[in-house]
Amino acid sequence: xxxxxxxxxxxxxxxxxxxxxxxxxxxxxxxxxxxxxxxxxxxxxxxxxxxxxxxxxxxxxxxxxxxxxxxxxxxxxxxxxxxxxxxxxxxxxxxxxxxxxxxxxxxxxxxxxxxxxxxxxxxxxxxxxxxxxxxxxxxxxxxxxxxxxxxxxxxxxxxxxxxxxxxxxxxxxxxxxxxxxxxxxxxxxxxxxxxxxxxxxxxxxxxxxxxxxxxxxxxxxxxxxxxxxxxxxxxxxxxxxxxxxxxxxxxxxxxxxxxxxxxxxxxxxxxxxxxxxxxxxxxxxxxxxxxxxxxxxxxxxxxxxxxxxxxxxxxxxxxxxxxxxxxxxxxxxxxxxxxxxxxxxxxxxxxxxxxxxxxxxxxxxxxxxxxxxxxxxxxxxxxxxxxxxxxxxxxxxxxxxxxxxxxxxxxxxxxxxxxxxxxxxxxxxxxxxxxxxxxxxxxxxxxxxxxxxxxxxxxxxxxxxxxxxxxxxxxxxxxxxxxxxxxxxxxxxxxxxxxxxxxxxxxxxxxxxxxxxxxxxxxxxxxxxxxxxxxxxxxxxxxxxxxxxxxxxxxxxxxxxxxxxxxxxxxxxxxxxxxxxxxxxxxxxxxxxxxxxxxxxxxxxxxxxxxxxxxxxxxxxxxxxxxxxxxxxxxxxxxxxxxxxxxxxxxxxxxxxxxxxxxxxxxxxxxxxxxxxxxxxxxxxxxxxxxxxxxxxxxxxxxxxxxxxxxxxxxxxxxxxxxxxxxxxxxxxxxxxxxxx
Amino acid sequence: xxxxxxxxxxxxxxxxxxxxxxxxxxxxxxxxxxxxxxxxxxxxxxxxxxxxxxxxxxxxxxxxxxxxxxxxxxxxxxxxxxxxxxxxxxxxxxxxxxxxxxxxxxxxxxxxxxxxxxxxxxxxxxxxxxxxxxxxxxxxxxxxxxxxxxxxxxxxxxxxxxxxxxxxxxxxxxxxxxxxxxxxxxxxxxxxxx
Numbered sequence: 058x059x060x061x062x063x064x065x066x067x068x069x070x071x072x073x074x075x076x077x078x079x080x081x082x083x084x085x086x087x088x089x090x091x092x093x094x095x096x097x098x099x100x101x102x103x104x105x106x107x108x109x110x111x112x113x114x115x116x117x118x119x120x121x122x123x124x125x126x127x128x129x130x131x132x133x134x135x136x137x138x139x140x141x142x143x144x145x146x147x148x149x150x151x152x153x154x155x156x157x158x159x160x161x162x163x164x165x166x167x168x169x170x171x172x173x174x175x176x177x178x179x180x181x182x183x184x185x186x187x188x189x190x191x192x193x194x195x196x197x198x199x200x201x202x203x204x205x206x207x208x209x210x211x212x213x214x215x216x217x218x219x220x221x222x223x224x225x226x227x228x229x230x231x232x233x234x235x236x237x238x239x240x241x242x243x244x245x246x247x248x249x250x251x252x253x254x255x256x257x258x259x260x261x262x263x264x265x266x267x268x269x270x271x272x273x274x275x276x277x278x279x280x281x282x283x284x285x286x287x288x289x290x291x292x293x294x295x296x297x298x299x300x301x302x303x304x305x306x307x308x309x310x311x312x313x314x315x316x317x318x319x320x321x322x323x324x325x326x327x328x329x330x331x332x333x334x335x336x337x338x339x340x341x342x343x344x345x346x347x348x349x350x351x352x353x354x355x356x357x358x359x360x361x362x363x364x365x366x367x368x369x370x371x372x373x374x375x376x377x378x379x380x381x382x383x384x385x386x387x388x389x390x391x392x393x394x395x396x397x398x399x400x401x402x403x404x405x406x407x408x409x410x411x412x413x414x415x416x417x418x419x420x421x422x423x424x425x426x427x428x429x430x431x432x433x434x435x436x437x438x439x440x441x442x443x444x445x446x447x448x449x450x451x452x453x454x455x456x457x458x459x460x461x462x463x464x465x466x467x468x469x470x471x472x473x474x475x476x477x478x479x480x481x482x483x484x485x486x487x488x489x490x491x492x493x494x495x496x497x498x499x500x501x502x503x504x505x506x507x508x509x510x511x512x513x514x515x516x517x518x519x520x521x522x523x524x525x526x527x528x529x530x531x532x533x534x535x536x537x538x539x540x541x542x543x544x545x546x547x548x549x550x551x552x553x554x555x556x557x558x559x560x561x562x563x564x565x566x567x568x569x570x571x572x573x574x575x576x577x578x579x580x581x582x583x584x585x586x587x588x589x590x591x592x593x594x595x596x597x598x599x600x601x602x603x604x605x606x607x608x609x610x611x612x613x614x615x616x617x618x619x620x621x622x623x624x625x626x627x628x629x630x631x632x633x634x635x636x637x638x639x640x641x642x643x644x645x646x647x648x649x650x651x652x653x654x655x656x657x658x659x660x661x662x663x664x665x666x667x668x669x670x671x672x673x674x675x676x677x678x679x680x681x682x683x684x685x686x687x688x689x690x691x692x693x694x695x696x697x698x699x700x701x702x703x704x705x706x707x708x709x710x711x712x713x714x715x716x717x718x719x720x721x722x723x724x725x726x727x728x729x730x731x732x733x734x735x736x737x738x739x740x741x742x743x744x745x746x747x748x749x750x751x752x753x754x755x756x757x758x759x760x761x762x763x764x765x766x767x768x769x770x771x772x773x774x775x776x777x778x779x780x781x782x783x784x785x786x787x788x789x790x791x792x793x794x795x796x797x798x
Numbered sequence: 799x800x801x802x803x804x805x806x807x808x809x810x811x812x813x814x815x816x817x818x819x820x821x822x823x824x825x826x827x828x829x830x831x832x833x834x835x836x837x838x839x840x841x842x843x844x845x846x847x848x849x850x851x852x853x854x855x856x857x858x859x860x861x862x863x864x865x866x867x868x869x870x871x872x873x874x875x876x877x878x879x880x881x882x883x884x885x886x887x888x889x890x891x892x893x894x895x896x897x898x899x900x901x902x903x904x905x906x907x908x909x910x911x912x913x914x915x916x917x918x919x920x921x922x923x924x925x926x927x928x929x930x931x932x933x934x935x936x937x938x939x940x941x942x943x944x945x946x947x948x949x950x951x952x953x954x955x956x957x958x959x960x961x962x963x964x965x966x967x968x969x970x971x972x973x974x975x976x977x978x979x980x981x982x983x984x985x986x987x988x989x990x991x992x
Contacts, residue, residue: 241895535879580881621897623880623890626930628988631882636890636897644878644892655991689877690888690917690933732916761916782916783858 066121070169073121077166080114082343083107084133084159089346092152093361100147108137123169129162156350163347226373229333236330240619241638243323246316248640253312257305264298331372331521338416338426339367341376345387349412352391359409360395366416369424371520375498379426379518382491386428386514387412394432394512404509406431422520423500429513435506460506491516493651496600498522499542527618527637527647530596530609532582536645538618538637543650545597545604547612552591564595564606571597574657576607580632580648583700600650605657620647632656680798681705681722685715685729685741686759691782695728695759698787699794712736716744719751725798728790731760731771739774746775755797759785848942851973854934857904857915860971862943863932864964867976869924871937874900874917883987888933891920898922900931901985903974907962925980943967 087107094100115130136155139145271278281287342364353360395401395410402408415427437460491514495502500518527538528547548566555562555573562573573595577583595606618637623630634649682704686692696706707722709715711733719727727745731738738758745751757778758771771779778793851862852871872893877900879889886906890897900920903909920931948965961982964973979985 238895582881623897624899624930625928626899626901626986627880627883627887627890628986629990630880630987631989631991633880633882636878638892638895638897642892643876644890644897646878646880646890652991659991688916688918689874691915693879730916 069121073117073123074166074169076117077114077126080110080117081159081163081166082347083110084114085156085347085350086343086345088152088155088159089350089362091147093363101141104137104141108134108141111137126162126165129158129165133158133162156354160347160351233330233334236326237619239323239326240617243316243320244617244619244638244640246312246319250309250312250316251640253305253309257302257309260298260305261302264302267295267298334373335370335521336373336376337368337370338376339364341380341383342367342414345383345414348384349387349391352388353395356392357397358391358395359398360391361409361411363411363413364416365414369416369418371424371518372522374522375518375520378494378498379516382494382516383426383428385488385491390428390430390432390512394430394434396433418520419517423517424520426516426518427513428516429511431511434508434510434512435504436508437506492601496543496651525618525620526615528596528615529613529639529645530576531611531613532577532580532609535582536613536639536643537576537580538645538647539596539598540634540647540650541615543598543600545599547594547596549592550595550606552593555593566597566606569604571604571606572657573606573608574660576609576653579653579656579660598650598653600654603654605654607653607657618647679703679705680725681707682794683707683709683715683718683724683727685709685712685727685733685738687711687730687733691730691759695790698790699728702791702794704794712738712741712744715741719745719754724754726755726757726794728757728759728794731758731762731767738776739770742771742774742776757790757793757797759790846944846946848944849948850940850942852921852940853938853971854919854921855936855938856934857909860938862941862971862973863921863923863976864973865940867923867925867980869922869929872898872920872922872931874920874933882989886985887987888917891931893922893931898929898931900933903932903979906985923976923980925977928980928986930985943971943973948973 084107087103087110091100091103091107094103111130111134115127115134118124118126118130133155136145136158140147145151278288278291281291345364346362349360349362390412395412396404396406398408401410410431412428412430415429417425417427419425441456492502495516495518498518500516502517503515504512505515506512526541528541528544530537530539550564554564556565557563558570563570564573565571573593576596593608594611595608596612597604597606620635621637623633623636632649632652633646634652635647636644637647638644682699684692684695684699684706686695686708687710692708692710696708699706707718707724709718712729713735715727715729716736718724727741729738729741736744738760742756742758745754745756755777756775757780758776759780759782760767760771761782763781763783768779777797780790780793850865852865852868853860853862855861870893872891874891877889877891880887880899886902888900888902888905890899892898898920916935917933919934919937921934921937922929922931947967949967950963950965962975962978964975966972
């Protein structure tokens with residue numbers, strides 16, 4: 058019982074904490090606003106708001122029996138009441154006291170979380186503030202009798218807006234995730250439609266050739282005419298095929314309609330969900346006045362924060378993602394942008410520094426967040442000098458850099474600990490993070506600076522998360538998704554265009570030289586050195602201000618993808634951001650382009666690549682081997698071994714698949730498992746031996762069956778070699794294969 | 799795997815019923831006797847606490863893992879290898895729309911590669927928080943093992959570090975400790991490019 062009671066109180070307390078934080082933030086921003094407000098009407102309005110906030114917080118504290126907090130709120134409330142009745146003049150000292158009081162209240166509330174002591178305590182204790190609390194629920198106690206009249210009939214809680222509901226964000230997120238899952242239903246139905254169209258085409262072509270048989274082989278019909286029942290069979294077949302074609306056409310048509318309808322419904326639903334998830338920027342900005350005021354008082358600075366356009370709405374996930382970078386930027390503005398009051402006076406600036414955040418809509422469903430300060434600005438000359446000293450660029454280049462390019466150095470050095478940044482202004486701290494986040498969200502960051510006069514950051518973000526699209530590329534037999542936002546273009550370049558600069562291959566593209574990196578090398582996936590035509594398939598990726606040309610085997614196309622987490626066990630994987638599931642049901646990794654850029658810079662020079670490309674070509678004709686094996690791991694292992702030894706390898710998942718491939722392509726040897734679904738290795742071998750064209754094809758059986766009977770059975774059906782899996786080794790497979798080809 | 803005592807007591811009861819069938823007047827006694835025996839049976843069972851395990855083969859060895867940590871067994875159809883991961887990460891699979899990472903415990907335990915294995919199954923482990931699959935060649939069965947018959951293993955016996963072993967049965971069946979595997983920080987991949 059005690060346990061359940063305790064759990065209940067804990068839950069209650071958690072609810073209170075959330076609510077209290079909202080009120081606290083509102084109090085902070087309210088007081089900050091009030092400090093700036095000049096006309097009486099605005100002041101009165103703000104006082105009214107913060108008065109209500111304090112009152113609501115008091116009510117909440119009372120409901121969980123937190124007497125101390127209740128008393129503190131009471132004291133605040135009384136002060137606000139006095140301000141409301143104009144008994145208390147709005148002086149600078151008052152604001153200092155108010156900030157302190159609210160901060161102390163915040164600390165008290167925060168302390169609740171760290172020491173979860175029972176909340177029911179000291180109910181009878183008198184409040185440790187000068188104001189006497191009165192137990193009546195409704196009447197508002199006041200420091201003096203004069204304010205009573207103004208503070209009557211306050212509703213206990215904020216009156217809810219008509220037609221709005223409060224829903225826990227976790228619940229909304231869960232529904233949104235489910236809605237997003239519908240995207241896979243859409244992709245699946247596209248895949249099914251493609252499959253159906255393929256069958257339709259096959260049947261149609263078969264039906265056509267069957268109909269033509271009459272004209273192509275006139276004898277056939279005349280010969281069968283003598284046997285009426287044969288003729289009947291043939292006629293029936295013709296009718297059946299025609300009917301089937303007709304039915305398939307109708308089915309394909311309705312499937313296409315269904316697919317379109319489903320697609321539209323899913324898109325509409327997702328779009329609607331996105332709008333449900335929109336919140337005003339003010340939810341993000343509420344914490345800022347307090348943050349800035351805390352930071353400023355810590356560093357002995359006086360700073361005003363102005364926020365404009367906070368009523369604009371954006372996707373909650375974008376706001377959340379952008380919270381950390383925004384705080385980073387503000388921290389930098391306070392720490393390194395705004396000078397101390399005495400320095401400012403020397404420069405003929407007002408002693409109080411100013412930080413302005415303006416949020417304004419931009420075309421194309423985007424928003425610009427402008428953060429400007431009137432501080433020292435960034436010393437570009439010094440930035441260049443430090444970059445030179447660190448060997449990031451030479452003097453010649455440095456002198457030619459314009460302001461924009463020089464400022465880009467701030468991100469280029471990338472890592473936040475980079476001394477170049479901390480030394481100049483500290484602004485590099487986290488700038489890379491800001492850029493990375495903006496990149497990730499499909500946005501952009503820009504810096505403008507006027508030395509001595511201030512710095513402005515302009516961040517452009519989308520308002521809603523656009524549906525994630527990616528291009529699918531192939532390396533060897535593996536597929537990968539590259540996010541479309543990072544893909545600049547996909548082109549084929551001829552090998553003659555590739556030039557080596559400092560041991561690294563490069564290509565020229567629209568007046569720019571780009572490094573060329575083999576994606577397979579970065580990922581450790583074997584990829585084709587070069588297409589026979591001497592052309593490289595290249596995808597130009599951009600991220601964190603860099604452009605690099607990545608070589609892949611093939612670009613398969615562009616499509617919508619549903620981003621799925623790799624799970625907690627794969628908490629962070631180098632170069633891989635997430636995964637997605639294609640219409641075929643296959644899981645495919647989504648690559649992390651920011652990581653790829655870093656990896657590309659760290660990778661050793663790629664010259665070796667070009668020479669090996671030429672070397673492998675000399676080996677000329679490789680023999681081709683078909684590996685038939687149902688176990689995917691064994692299949693890839695055998696394939697890997699054979700490929701390393703220079704064979705061209707195709708794979709099949711069982712006997713039927715193997716047999717189909719054997720009939721469509723010429724192979725020099727078959728390596729097959731025995732125990733497989735549909736058609737086993739013995740049956741496959743028998744089929745091969747029984748076929749006129751394939752009869753001489755060498756067959757190696759690799760099997761878990763090790764009894765003498767099985768071995769004999771293998772030889773009986775005509776296998777050339779029999780390798781037992783238990784004693785399987787790379788060398789014995791290769792030796793056997795070499796002997797047989 | 800039944801307790802021999804239990805089997806014999808059942809036989810007695812069955813025998814009692816057979817002989818009694820011709821003598822309906824004795825039914826109440828017989829039923830009472832039978833109920834008595836059954837009651838003893840459950841008491842005997844309560845004494846021996848059992849765990850339920852899935853036994854599977856991997857590289858010609860048989861292992862067992864407690865079913866409480868097994869979410870499901872899934873056929874390994876399409877494993878997507880994941881680049882830039884440690885060798886023990888075999889790849890990822892799509893399990894009804896969820897991405898599940900798959901681990902090769904042979905690699906994780908640094909066991910010697912023993913021939914070519916027929917990895918056809920994924921045993922998906924979960925503790926509600928972490929979810930991942932481990933590769934297996936075949937699933938043998940699901941059985942109950944009395945706790946008292948499990949003895950702590952000698953690490954030299956299996957080559958698997960003691961930390962991950964729950965114990966070994968009389969039949970030398972190695973029982974892996976799924977809870978430890980799931981709680982092990984070493985199994986979580988967290989690598990930055992640097």
